[in-house]
Amino acid sequence: MPSSAEFRPSAPDAALTPQAHGLHQALLSLLEEGQPAAGGRLPSERQMMARFATTRITLREALAQLEAEGRIYRENRRGWFVSPPRLRYDLLACLPFREMVESQQRRAETTLLEAGEVPAPAVVARRLGLAQGAPVQRIVRARRIDGRPVLYVEHHLRPECFPGILAFDLAARSLTDLYRREYAIRVSRVGFELGSTVLGGRAAEALRAAPGSPAQRITRINHDQNGRAVDCDDEYWRHDAIELTLSAAPQSRD
Incomplete structure (x- = not known):
């Protein structure tokens, strides 16, 4: 399965706060390494906040950017997932x-x-x-x-x-x-x-x-x-x- 970077162009993130930009880049690196794989579920927001020592506002800003780029998607009451190939x-x-x-x-x-x-x-x-x-x-x-x-x-x-x-x-x-x-x-x-x-x-x-x-x-x-x-x-x-x-x-x- 190709990684998200192989089939989806990156969108500019100049509008992100510095904290969200750094978190976006860290999450993007994990996605490009196939962690998790395409179609896989991301850890819960609480787990990601603890792992990256960040706030919910900053995390959601970074996640929203990745969603806008088409790299991840959200399902109601199920969480965030890595987008499969288009x-x-x-x-x-x-x-x-x-x-x-x-x-x-x-x-x-x-x-x-x-x-x-x-x-x-x-x-x-x-x-x-x-x-x-x-x-x-x-x-x-x-x-x-x-x-x-x-x-x-x-x-x-x-x-x-x-x-x-x-x-x-x-x-x-x-x-x-x-x-x-x-x-x-x-x-x-x-x-x-x-x-x-x-x-x-x-x-x-x-x-x-x-x-x-x-x-x-x-x-x-x-x-x-x-x-x-x-x-x-x-x-x-x-x-x-x-x-x-x-x-x-x-x-x-x-």
């Missing part, structure tokens, strides 16, 4: 979650949190070209990599495109695969919206994170082979869990 998320590949994870020799799991028909919120209606309040199918799932909850995703589908889809096993089946096999719908074009955000209450709970924790938002709007917007989804990732990649041929310039 998943490479190739936007152009458009791979289903399980296929993307397993292609990188990782383990994927999905839990279905909600599935039903709801009135379309304004932003969903705009994306799908519907009237606000028109019925849409809403599917909410939480997804894990190697047992760690990292992704909360909300899907909204045009119901006329996918009649009966809510009856399928939506925890085990890929929506992309269901579209193709059961409805003869092939995603031919995808629009992306990317942004940094924080986890809201429900997403934070699903990912065992504190509300307000940093997150990466990826919104996708999928169009079928006829150019029709058939669904959209909002993915909320723990910010240290993925590395976005994109490969494209540059256009020639005069």
